[in-house]
Amino acid sequence: xxxxxxxxxxxxxxxxxxxxxxxxxxxxxxxxxxxxxxxxxxxxxxxxxxxxxxxxxxxxxxxxxxxxxxxxxxxxxxxxxxxxxxxxxxxxxxxxxxxxxxxxxxxxxxxxxxxxxxxxxxxxxxxxxxxxxxxxxxxxxxxxxxxxxxxxxxxxxxxxxxxxxxxxxxxxxxxxxxxxxxxxxxxxxxxxxxxxx
Amino acid sequence: xxxxxxxxxxxxxxxxxxxxxxxxxxxxxxxxxxxxxxxxxxxxxxxxxxxxxxxxxxxxxxxxxxxxxxxxxxxxxxxxxxxxxxxxxxxxxxxxxxxxxxxxxxxxxxxxxxxxxxxxxxxxxxxxxxxxxxxxxxxxxxxxxxxxxxxxxxxxxxxxxxxxxxxxxxxxxxxxxxxxxxxxxxxxxxxxxxxxx
Numbered sequence: 119x120x121x122x123x124x125x126x127x128x129x130x131x132x133x134x135x136x137x138x139x140x141x142x143x144x145x146x147x148x149x150x151x152x153x154x155x156x157x158x159x160x161x162x163x164x165x166x167x168x169x170x171x172x173x174x175x176x177x178x179x180x181x182x183x184x185x186x187x188x189x190x191x192x193x194x195x196x197x198x199x200x201x202x203x204x205x206x207x208x209x210x211x212x213x214x215x216x217x218x219x220x221x222x223x224x225x226x227x228x229x230x231x232x233x234x235x236x237x238x239x240x241x242x243x244x245x246x247x248x249x250x251x252x253x254x255x256x257x258x259x260x261x262x263x264x265x266x267x268x269x270x271x272x273x274x275x276x277x278x279x280x281x282x283x284x285x286x287x288x289x290x291x292x293x294x295x296x297x298x299x300x301x302x303x304x305x306x307x308x309x310x311x312x313x314x315x
Numbered sequence: 316x317x318x319x320x321x322x323x324x325x326x327x328x329x330x331x332x333x334x335x336x337x338x339x340x341x342x343x344x345x346x347x348x349x350x351x352x353x354x355x356x357x358x359x360x361x362x363x364x365x366x367x368x369x370x371x372x373x374x375x376x377x378x379x380x381x382x383x384x385x386x387x388x389x390x391x392x393x394x395x396x397x398x399x400x401x402x403x404x405x406x407x408x409x410x411x412x413x414x415x416x417x418x419x420x421x422x423x424x425x426x427x428x429x430x431x432x433x434x435x436x437x438x439x440x441x442x443x444x445x446x447x448x449x450x451x452x453x454x455x456x457x458x459x460x461x462x463x464x465x466x467x468x469x470x471x472x473x474x475x476x477x478x479x480x481x482x483x484x485x486x487x488x489x490x491x492x493x494x495x496x497x498x499x500x501x502x503x504x505x506x507x508x509x510x511x512x
Contacts, residue, residue, distance in 0.1 A: 138335065140389055147389035151348070160490035191492065192337055192344035193390045253509060290505045293357035294498075295388065301491075301498040308487045312450060312509035 151297035178227035185221030244283035348494035375424035382418030441480035
């Protein structure tokens with residue numbers, strides 16, 4: 119299982135946003151592209167992937183690759199799935215998530231609870247420009263990559279990651295958008311650490 | 316200079332399409348994501364990149380990284396740039412392109428003329444699942460990667476590529492969307508062939 123946690127600092131927490139202006143909806147376009155990168159292969163989805171979108175430290179939308187049925191590659195339709203999840207947000211009570219469409223869940227949650235939860239059973243990889251080159255890392259079998267949207271991690275988020283991360287790696291010398299980092303991380307794992315396949 | 320040629324088999328050749336339905340506009344969403352992958356780094360653009368979108372073998376929209384000023388990461392705004400180029404298409408006469416916005420050019424052209432033109436001065440890399448692993452290739456200094464949209468290359472396109480390509484490589488064992496392939500190709504070049512950086 120490969121997992122990705124993406125923090126949307128300004129992301130909407132209600133469905134009152136326009137699909138015609140995703141950048142204006144707290145840069146929801148960034149999160150939509152991250153979902154695309156996490157799941158899409160040509161003509162199929164990666165089933166062994168889970169993605170968690172942390173929306174403004176209030177809700178977490180979870181996508182399960184093995185269950186997804188209505189995911190399309192374009193930003194707008196993914197945003198519509200997220201909007202549908204937010205419409206169902208009042209069905210998320212306590213630790214119980216709502217499940218508004220196949221493979222899409224919404225629950226109350228924040229960055230810290232999400233990161234601590236996924237770190238329990240996986241190798242948590244912090245992507246950082248000062249990390250060691252990913253090629254020097256043996257590909258973990260159950261990695262979680264934690265990424266931020268168009269903003270850097272806050273000081274509190276960075277401190278938490280420094281505390282719980284198993285690895286701190288860099289994917290290359292250029293600073294990448296979160297969705298591009300997900301694509302490179304997948305390729306790194308697909309090719310057994312860019313080596314043999 | 317890194318170049319990317321992306322073929323949009325069903326792409327629009329007039330500006331009469333809706334920004335609210337890019338998948339319905341001949342899968343223009345795919346081409347928009349390719350432009351994003353070709354140019355965006357965190358907080359900056361890759362200036363040393365040129366991308367050519369071949370629209371239904373009728374027009375070619377060319378993006379110049381060093382000149383681009385109004386490119387944003389989201390699909391919709393990139394589609395608006397392409398629509399603006401198509402609105403200016405009648406200004407492209409013979410071999411002369413129109414230049415409707417900074418770094419965006421439109422000219423008459425097709426796959427064959429585009430591929431033959433870029434192949435003259437660059438190392439043309441065909442991405443193919445049966446190609447040799449990209450890690451075995453020494454990173455060329457002036458590569459052109461040729462990619463197809465959601466369709467495979469036609470037989471005629473594949474025959475042309477087989478004829479003019481300098482290299483035929485595979486980026487990994489999984490079949491990638493064109494935009495993801497561009498991201499991986501950039502990372503391969505950024506890291507000097509996934510090696511040292």
